[in-house]
Amino acid sequence: MSEETEVTEKKSRSFKLEKSSRVSILFAVLCLLLAATCVGYAILLMVDYDYAITLLRVYSDSQIGRVLIGGFNDFLAQIKLNFIDKDRWTYLVKGLLVTFEVTFFATLIGIALGVIVAMIRSSHDKLEEELRPGFGKVLFDLIDNICRIYLTVIRGTPTVVQLMIAYFIIFAASNNKILIAILAFGINSGAYVAEIIRSGIMSVDPGQTEAGRSLGFNYIQTMFYIVIPQAFKTVLPALANEFIVLIKETSVSGYVGLQDLTKGGDIIRSQTYSAFLPLIVVAAVYLVIVLFFTKLVSLLEGRLRNSER
Amino acid sequence: MSVNQGEVLISVKDLKKYYNGDEIHALDGITNDIAKGEVVVVIGPSGSGKSTFLRSLNLLERPTGGTITFDGIDITSPQTDINQLRQKMGMVFQHFNLFPHLTILRNMTIAPMKLNKLSKEDAEKKALELLGKVGLADRANSYPSQLSGGQKQRIAIVRALAMDPEVMLFDEPTSALDPEMVGEVLEVMKQLARDGMTMVCVTHEMGFAREVGTRVIFMDEGKIIEENTPEQIFTNPQNERLKTFLQKVL
Ligand SMILES: Nc1ncnc2c1ncn2[C@@H]1O[C@H](COP(=O)(O)OP(=O)(O)O)[C@@H](O)[C@H]1O
Numbered sequence: 266m267s268e269e270t271e272v273t274e275k276k277s278r279s280f281k282l283e284k285s286s287r288v289s290i291l292f293a294v295l296c297l298l299l300a301a302t303c304v305g306y307a308i309l310l311m312v313d314y315d316y317a318i319t320l321l322r323v324y325s326d327s328q329i330g331r332v333l334i335g336g337f338n339d340f341l342a343q344i345k346l347n348f349i350d351k352d353r354w355t356y357l358v359k360g361l362l363v364t365f366e367v368t369f370f371a372t373l374i375g376i377a378l379g380v381i382v383a384m385i386r387s388s389h390d391k392l393e394e395e396l397r398p399g400f401g402k403v404l405f406d407l408i409d410n411i412c413r414i415y416l417t418v419i420r421g422t423p424t425v426v427q428l429m430i431a432y433f434i435i436f437a438a439s440n441n442k443i444l445i446a447i448l449a450f451g452i453n454s455g456a457y458v459a460e461i462i463r464s465g466i467m468s469v470d471p472g473q474t475e476a477g478r479s480l481g482f483n484y485i486q487t488m489f490y491i492v493i494p495q496a497f498k499t500v501l502p503a504l505a506n507e508f509i510v511l512i513k514e515t516s517v518s519g520y521v522g523l524q525d526l527t528k529g530g531d532i533i534r535s536q537t538y539s540a541f542l543p544l545i546v547v548a549a550v551y552l553v554i555v556l557f558f559t560k561l562v563s564l565l566e567g568r569l570r571n572s573e574r
Numbered sequence: 575m576s577v578n579q580g581e582v583l584i585s586v587k588d589l590k591k592y593y594n595g596d597e598i599h600a601l602d603g604i605t606n607d608i609a610k611g612e613v614v615v616v617i618g619p620s621g622s623g624k625s626t627f628l629r630s631l632n633l634l635e636r637p638t639g640g641t642i643t644f645d646g647i648d649i650t651s652p653q654t655d656i657n658q659l660r661q662k663m664g665m666v667f668q669h670f671n672l673f674p675h676l677t678i679l680r681n682m683t684i685a686p687m688k689l690n691k692l693s694k695e696d697a698e699k700k701a702l703e704l705l706g707k708v709g710l711a712d713r714a715n716s717y718p719s720q721l722s723g724g725q726k727q728r729i730a731i732v733r734a735l736a737m738d739p740e741v742m743l744f745d746e747p748t749s750a751l752d753p754e755m756v757g758e759v760l761e762v763m764k765q766l767a768r769d770g771m772t773m774v775c776v777t778h779e780m781g782f783a784r785e786v787g788t789r790v791i792f793m794d795e796g797k798i799i800e801e802n803t804p805e806q807i808f809t810n811p812q813n814e815r816l817k818t819f820l821q822k823v824l
């Protein structure tokens with residue numbers, strides 16, 4: 266049964282591959298045709314200007330010509346309406362800056378929080394037998410439990426709900442939307458970063474900890490000088506990926522009235538009553554940013570692998 | 575029974591280490607004194623508790639029972655600052671455990687510097703001096719992955735020495751090495767022994783035990799079965815299990 270599905274999957278994949286290569290050939294041919302037509306018309310313009318113009322008139326007067334030209338004019342009008350009139354493009358630019366600001370600072374908070382939580386979580390079990398019973402141990406158990414609850418709650422609820430809780434309940438007194446969003450997304454990201462770092466810490470050879478401890482470092486020092494630097498290196502791509510995810514996650518900022526990129530597009534839509542262009546442009550901007558950072562991360566990954574000592 | 579003389583550095587009394595509750599008796603009541611300047615070689619079949627014994631001495635393993643006194647301080651007591659005491663006990667591992675993200679020099683200076691023993695300049699001066707002694711001064715700025723196994727282990731030894739320890743603990747330091755590299759590591763250890771360092775070595779290198787060992791401890795099933803001078807252990811073994819063991823390894 267599983268073999269069968271595998272076979273069909275292989276087939277469908279190879280079919281897909283063929284299809285996509287066919288499409289790209291078709292596309293290339295069309296582009297060539299278009300380019301040839303343009304070059305041909307340019308030559309015609311130079312050789313016999315009057316005839317070329319007449320030809321254009323005849324064609325643009327024909328039915329298909331009218332549709333094409335009308336469509337193009339409409340398109341230009343839409344662009345003008347959505348982005349140029351009343352400087353609406355500024356919604357997108359300002360929104361993009363907000364998106365970057367929130368993502369950047371939330372990432373910083375996320376990493377700081379993540380490292381701390383990861384250290385507490387992974388040290389708690391290891392230090393269990395080393396700690397003397399007493400107030401310190403009780404406190405440590407308490408903090409560990411808080412970390413567990415934090416991880417469970419954050420990873421078990423939708424980001425947008427957390428954001429709304431932060432804005433409408435926890436920080437209801439404040440109206441600093443950007444700061445609240447940064448905090449909310451940072452706290453959210455911290456939970457995911459913590460799990461990434463924890464996996465990194467666990468991937469470091471226990472012999473490293475033993476060597477550090479045998480030299481006289483205490484647990485925290487061993488963590489900071491020996492284990493975390495090594496863990497960081499292995500999880501750096503995953504961390505960068507978390508940043509990329511966060512860029513997209515912040516698109517729900519509009520729920521608390523923060524004007525990020527998505528909200529910017531949405532405001533244009535509500536003003537011009539046209540959904541197509543604003544939304545497509547917003548999507549394209551996200552795509553370009555994400556592709557850019559993805560490329561950056563894969564370059565980074567390659568670098569890390571090369572410097573693997 | 576004890577064949578050592580001189581001032582006692584480490585005193586182990588009725589040391590026990592159990593795993594899985596009461597199931598595995600890795601150490602089953604070890605009592606032994608190690609004096610300053612001694613080179614104690616611990617031998618025994620695999621699983622006899624040699625590593626557990628060695629790792630208990632600097633509390634990498636927490637004993638289930640018994641006491642260990644180092645420099646007159648009971649290190650098993652909860653009041654003792656074990657991190658402070660570990661600075662005086664160097665340890666060398668089977669798999670080197672060099673820090674791969676740091677250069678050789680940094681591997682050797684990080685502990686003395688961060689533990690406020692030495693300034694950066696002094697730590698580096700000392701590290702280079704030690705590297706010179708083991709013939710690796712030119713590798714100061716290499717990374718561990720750029721070294722051979724024998725070189726790594728020599729670095730691991732001087733990394734521990736950079737802390738100026740009072741005793742050096744070795745857990746099968748040559749077992750992970752290609753045969754042609756064993757000699758260079760043993761040479762460093764022998765020199766260390768001749769310089770008067772107190773050493774506890776778990777090893778299968780009987781030649782080393784004979785040459786520089788002051789005492790050999792034979793362990794089996796978590797107990798010390800026999801201990802004596804190398805001379806006596808190798809030429810005149812008493813216990814049957816020791817005889818069988820020696821037949822296998824010699
Ligand atoms: N972490 C552990 N959990 C359970 N059993 C262990 C653990 N470490 C060691 N042991 C057991 O303790 C005994 C002694 O181990 P060890 O000291 O490593 O022996 P040796 O170094 O002489 O080969 C062995 O039976 C081993 O299986």
Ligand SMILES: [Mg+2]
Nearest residue numbers: 624625626746
């Ligand atoms: Mg062992």
